[in-house]
Structures are given as structure tokens and as C-alpha cells.
Amino acid sequence: MGQDVLSVGLEGMKGHIVRVEANVRSDKDQFVIVGLPDASIKESKERVLSCLHALDVDLDMKKVTIHLSPADKRKTGTGYDAAMLVAVLREVMKEPIPFDASTCILASLSLDGRLESFHGLIPAIQQAVLLGFKRVLLPPVDVRVLGKALSAELIPLADVHQLLDCLRGQGVIAMDIPNVLVKEEESPDVSHQPDFASVRGHKEAKRALEIAAAGGHHVLMTGPPGCGKSMLADAFHTILPDLPNEEMLEVYSIYHLAKERRGFSSRPPYRSPHHSASAISLIGGGTYPKPGEISLAHRGVLFLDELGEFSRKTLDMLRQPMESGEVTISRVRQSVTYPSSFTLLAATNPCPCGYHGSNERYCTCTPQQVRAYQLKASGPLLDRLDFVLTLTSVGLKQEMPAETSEKVRIRTRQAQLLQKNRYNSPSLNGTVAGSVLLATCGLTERQNELLETVCFSKKWSNRTLVKLIRLARTISDLEGLEYITKASIEEAIHWKQVADLHQDAQRIHGTT
Ligand SMILES: Nc1ncnc2c1ncn2[C@@H]1O[C@H](COP(=O)(O)OP(=O)(O)OP(=O)(O)O)[C@@H](O)[C@H]1O
Ligand SMILES: [Mg+2]
Structure with a gap:
């Protein structure tokens, strides 16, 4: 047992740390997520299972339980996908996947293991930094503009392989990333105002x-x-x-x-x-x-x-x-x-x-x-x-x-x-x-x-x-x-x- 995988949950605009634990044991095939997940998180099961399949992880006759704590806070959105996948991989992979308490993962998953953005990513990043995280692992979005405003290291990653490399302390190849942020264009609310x-x-x-x-x-x-x-x-x-x-x-x-x-x-x-x-x-x-x-x-x-x-x-x-x-x-x-x-x-x-x-x-x-x-x-x-x-x-x-x-x-x-x-x-x-x-x-x-x-x-x-x-x-x-x-x-x-x-x-x- 090491440090739990960490992510960030939002209640309105207030962020809190979400600890993601996984338990994998021999039993009949089952995949359960507990910790008051909403419907979108329950669907994470299919995305995580599909990524595990893509990574050739065999879960035959295994019961997987994922616990999102604190258990009494409702969790919404798809931003815990990647953290859940890493939590399961740490249980089933022979090669260790270290995780330190100053890192958090904020990313949704596609079925083939690409990291994807989700609604609420930007506020989650902002709150993660306020909560004291020094390293935030993200889907491939252009965060250079955000980086200027934040003291933490924001690391965009393309897929699960890069995510694991990053956690294992191996360098990640820089990539071309799309810009999802609206640039400093003139906002509609500041134009044409009288001096x-x-x-x-x-x-x-x-x-x-x-x-x-x-x-x-x-x-x-x-x-x-x-x-x-x-x-x-x-x-x-x-x-x-x-x-x-x-x-x-x-x-x-x-x-x-x-x-x-x-x-x-x-x-x-x-x-x-x-x-x-x-x-x-x-x-x-x-x-x-x-x-x-x-x-x-x-x-x-x-x-x-x-x-x-x-x-x-x-x-x-x-x-x-x-x-x-x-x-x-x-x-x-x-x-x-x-x-x-x-x-x-x-x-x-x-x-x-x-x-x-x-x-x-x-x-x-x-x-x-x-x-x-x-x-x-x-x-x-x-x-x-x-x-x-x-x-x-x-x-x-x-x-x-x-x-x-x-x-x-x-x-x-x-x-x-x-x-x-x-x-x-x-x-x-x-x-x-x-x-x-x-x-x-x-x-x-x-x-x-x-x-x-x-x-x-x-x-x-x-x-x-x-x-x-x-x-x-x-x-x-x-x-x-x-x-x-x-x-x-x-x-x-x-x-x-x-x-x-x-x-x-x-x-x-x-x-x-
Ligand atoms: N002090 C002023 N200096 C320059 N222009 C003015 C001034 N007061 C009014 N105007 C002109 O009159 C127009 C109407 O003014 P404004 O819309 O601010 O009035 P208002 O007090 O909000 O009226 P209402 O109660 O009908 O909303 C302005 O667009 C501006 O062109
Ligand atoms: Mg008026």
C-alpha cells in the first residue's frame, strides 16, 4: 500500500481532494465504483475497462472495487477516469507505479486510452493549485496561458502510456497540442464602452x-x-x-x-x-x-x-x-x-x-x-x-x-x-x-x-x-x-x- 491516487472534486467552485483507491481480488467478474458517484462516473466503468483491455490487462474472474473518498461527498463528471485507471493498474501491474502526494490527475478517458478534456477542467486546475498540488497531470490541452497564472507545474499528456511514463519519472515527449482556451480576444463585455x-x-x-x-x-x-x-x-x-x-x-x-x-x-x-x-x-x-x-x-x-x-x-x-x-x-x-x-x-x-x-x-x-x-x-x-x-x-x-x-x-x-x-x-x-x-x-x-x-x-x-x-x-x-x-x-x-x-x-x- 502506498499513497492513494489523487484527483480534485468540485462543489460549485470549491475544490476538495478526492482519493481514489482500487481493490482487485479473485471473485466472479465485477466492477463496482463506490463513494456517491453520479451517472457519468458510473459510466467510467466502461471507459476504464476498455482502456485496461487496450493495455492487455486481464481481469478474468476478478472483482474490481474503486472507492472515491471522502465517501459522503457526491462526485460528478468524468474527470476521475484516468485516476481510477491508474489506481487499478497499480494493483495489477508488476512494475510499480509510484504516486506522490503533491501530484493529482485530472482527465477523462477515451476507449483506446487517450486522455481527454472534460467540462470543469479549468476550475478543477485552479482549485488543485489552491489545494497545494505542485504537479497537475492533464489531457492534451494548451495550458501555456494558464501556466503563466499558476505556480504549479501543469503537464499535458496524450495517453495512458505517457501518463504512466510520467508517474514513473520518465521524460514525456513534447507534443503539438490544440488550444481549447479562448485567447485574449476582446471579450464581448469590454468593447464599445464610453471613456x-x-x-x-x-x-x-x-x-x-x-x-x-x-x-x-x-x-x-x-x-x-x-x-x-x-x-x-x-x-x-x-x-x-x-x-x-x-x-x-x-x-x-x-x-x-x-x-x-x-x-x-x-x-x-x-x-x-x-x-x-x-x-x-x-x-x-x-x-x-x-x-x-x-x-x-x-x-x-x-x-x-x-x-x-x-x-x-x-x-x-x-x-x-x-x-x-x-x-x-x-x-x-x-x-x-x-x-x-x-x-x-x-x-x-x-x-x-x-x-x-x-x-x-x-x-x-x-x-x-x-x-x-x-x-x-x-x-x-x-x-x-x-x-x-x-x-x-x-x-x-x-x-x-x-x-x-x-x-x-x-x-x-x-x-x-x-x-x-x-x-x-x-x-x-x-x-x-x-x-x-x-x-x-x-x-x-x-x-x-x-x-x-x-x-x-x-x-x-x-x-x-x-x-x-x-x-x-x-x-x-x-x-x-x-x-x-x-x-x-x-x-x-x-x-x-x-x-x-x-x-x-x-x-x-x-x-x-
Ligand atoms: N452627461 C452626459 N454626457 C454626455 N452624453 C450624455 C450625458 N448624459 C446623457 N448623454 C447622452 O444621452 C444618451 C442617453 O443617456 P443614458 O442612456 O445614460 O440615460 P439614462 O439616464 O440611462 O436614461 P434612462 O432612464 O432612460 O435609462 C447617452 O447615450 C448619451 O449620448
Ligand atoms: Mg438607462
């Missing part, structure tokens, strides 16, 4: 969006039709910094699982689901669970345009993932978790006709209609939003000089680097755990007192207090400062007051 400089006026909103982009804070924009809400949202994507390699691969893996097309691009994702989208397409799930829009927006932007038109039930479902950065979908047989750390950008008209509070036209809605619309639009999410911006049509006079997205992106990139170094993780100020934020933010006693006094006088909750610290931290990070400044605290308070004005307006409508 920040092409949005005229809206100086305050642009400042808020820069802070939101730097720290991952959530924003709601309200205003009459045509004032530039959608344009600002599109331009927001262009001021987000590029993703580092590991995050780029993480995002790519989610798209791979969802069977959605995305280039191996360093631009953060930008998703703008229509308001008629179902809860499942937004949150994720289904009979065969797959990631929803909130996970496809991971490390990027989720833009909900016409927020008031979304169903309240759907919006309610966003609250938990917004707080935890991941979403867990419980099914009868298993629950799966997908990452969902996104920046929410929402836009809405102030009322059904769109002109409430506008100086362009009269609003034709009743106060009750206005209140119902505003509550639906922002009610479930209001306490999770950091910026509530009330926009008006500004005229198209350009303020000179208008900063381009490229210039703003230099600042947001710097600010994000500071945060990621401080937290030693991809977390940003908007979503990092409160305890970590408080332990590292560098707030002085006096600043703390100032914040507490303001919160007490304004009757703001502790949640608001922490939010103010998050915002102030980002504002200081944008200036490249190690400590939070008084000016950044004052600016954070200003943004909270601006958001309160919006809420007060809602309340007034409720009573008129």
Missing part, C-alpha cells in the same frame, strides 16, 4: 464612482430619463483596474463552469442582466446547478439598470451574497457555493413616469406611486448601498480638462494594490470582514471619537459607522496614504448625508 472623459458634467457622481471602483463600494443612481445613468455605468467599467493573474483565472473558471464565453482577459467582468431575468439566472442554481449573473460578475460589476422593474423577491436574494461575497445554493442532493464578490451598480428613474423631481417636465405620478416605486427600487438594498446619487440632466458643457479612464485607472489600481497588500487577499475595503478592517485601518482614537459622536447625533447605526470607516479608508487609499485622514472621514460623512437626503425624500412622499 470616462466622454461623460460630461456629473462631477460629484464621477468622484463617487472613482471611490466605488477603488474600494468595491455599491452605488445607486437615480434620475430622469436621458440624464446619463446608463452612460455613467458603462464608463464605470473602464475605470476599474485590470485583474491580477490569479483573479483572471478565477473569473475564467466561473465562466467555464457556466458554459459562458469569455476571453482569457484581464478586464474585470461586466454583467447587466435584464430586469425580466429570473431569480435562478441572477443568483444561480437549476437542476444541474450553475453560476448565475452575480457569480459571472465576480471581481467585476453587476449593473442592474431600471432597478425598479426588477422583482422585489429577486432583489431580496441579492442581500446575502452582497454581504458574504459568495452564494450558496441548496439543492435536495447537495449544496454548492459560487464566489460572488461584485460591485453593484444600480440605476433607476425616481418614479414610474421618470420625471419626479425633474425641472424638465411635470411628474404625472401620484405620491403613492412614487413611494411604491422608490421603495421597490431601493428598499431591499438601501442599507447595503454606499452611494445614492441623485442625478439631473446637466447640459453637455464639458468641464476642462476631463480626465480619461486611463488616468483614473492609475489611481484605482494603486488604491486596490494598497488594499490587497494590507489584507493579504483579493479583498477590497467594501467587502473585507469588519474585524479585519477595524484591525488594520489605522484609525486614531480622536478619529474614532469624532465618528462616534457624529453617528450618535445623527442616530446612525454601528453598521453605518463601519461603512463610514470603509469609505474613509478607500478615500485615503486613493491618495496613497497609510493612515486615514480627517478630510477622508469628512468626505465619507458627506456621502452618507447625500444618501440620507434620498431616503428622507422617500419618507416625505410616504406622508404626503
